[in-house]
Amino acid sequence: xxxxxxxxxxxxxxxxxxxxxxxxxxxxxxxxxxxxxxxxxxxxxxxxxxxxxxxxxxxxxxxxxxxxxxxxxxxxxxxxxxxxxxxxxxxxxxxxxxxxxxxxxxxxxxxxxxxxxxxxxxxxxxxxxxxxxxxxxxxxxxxxxxxxxxxxxxxxxxxxxxxxxxxxxxxxxxxxxxxxxxxxxxxxxxxxxxxxxxxxxxxxxxxxxxxxxxxxxxxxxxxxxxxxxxxxxxxxxxxxxxxxxxx
Numbered sequence: 001x002x003x004x005x006x007x008x009x010x011x012x013x014x015x016x017x018x019x020x021x022x023x024x025x026x027x028x029x030x031x032x033x034x035x036x037x038x039x040x041x042x043x044x045x046x047x048x049x050x051x052x053x054x055x056x057x058x059x060x061x062x063x064x065x066x067x068x069x070x071x072x073x074x075x076x077x078x079x080x081x082x083x084x085x086x087x088x089x090x091x092x093x094x095x096x097x098x099x100x101x102x103x104x105x106x107x108x109x110x111x112x113x114x115x116x117x118x119x120x121x122x123x124x125x126x127x128x129x130x131x132x133x134x135x136x137x138x139x140x141x142x143x144x145x146x147x148x149x150x151x152x153x154x155x156x157x158x159x160x161x162x163x164x165x166x167x168x169x170x171x172x173x174x175x176x177x178x179x180x181x182x183x184x185x186x187x188x189x190x191x192x193x194x195x196x197x198x199x200x201x202x203x204x205x206x207x208x209x210x211x212x213x214x215x216x217x218x219x220x221x222x223x224x225x226x227x228x229x230x231x232x233x234x235x236x237x238x239x240x241x242x243x244x245x246x247x
Contacts, residue, residue, distance in 0.1 A: 039068045041213075045137035046094055049130050053098060063097050070097075087214060091130045135230045138214065142207040149202065156183055157199035164196050204236045211236075 046067050050060035070093075143158070150158040156179065163178045164170070170178070172189040175196070180187045187195075211232065212223050227233045 035072050035074065039071050041141075042071075042090060042137075043068060044140060045134050046090075048133035048136055049094060050098070052129055052133060059101075063101055066101075067094065067097055085215070087130075087134055091127070094130070131230065134214075135232065138207065138210050138230070138232070142203060142210050145206045145210065146199075146203055149206070155198065156195065157202045159183060160192060160195040161199035161203060164199075207232060208236050 043064060047060055047064040050063050051057060054060050054063070143162075146161065147158040150156055159182050160175075160179055163175055163182070167175070167178075172193050176187050176189045176192040179192055179195075208223060208227070211226050211230070215222055215226060224233075227236050
């Protein structure tokens, strides 16, 4: 892959390994801030997975908070990037949380009769469930990044893409009317067509960066492999290749 703007951006990303090492090597405010960053970044993915597994919002919230407590006190300091991807390490840590919870409350009928026991799922089902929630969280964080991008005096990419995503069959004149109403100013059909294209491209760039942050190293080849495995390449092909083409 030839050097391009996308590769340069990726090289500047602080990966999860970088943050993880900062969080677990040393003490003081810097280490605590790094741990807090880890909690914020992974809280959503962990909760989404636990909710799907336990089918109990209260139980999922309790275990997600337990995950946060363990991160903040440095319990997960033994991660070794040579032994696998960070999300695989995280998946195993969450699974152990559920297993510990199930063993602790094994005598409770509600848990015994429910589907909280990890052994009830095959390895393949467990992996796929976690992968699905991980993907959902990456996309959710990308939408949030696009919204913040717009708020910081940027083009209305979030508004346009949100309208187009919510109503994919809407024609340009309809979309222009909706966007105009939300922005409080007139937007032409031609302008909205251009904005849709550019907003998709910007979303793709932000998603690539988000995926890069989740890896041990934000190398273009590693990012590409992760996008393919997560089924996200369809959103990001242009951003990864650097080509200016419709998504």
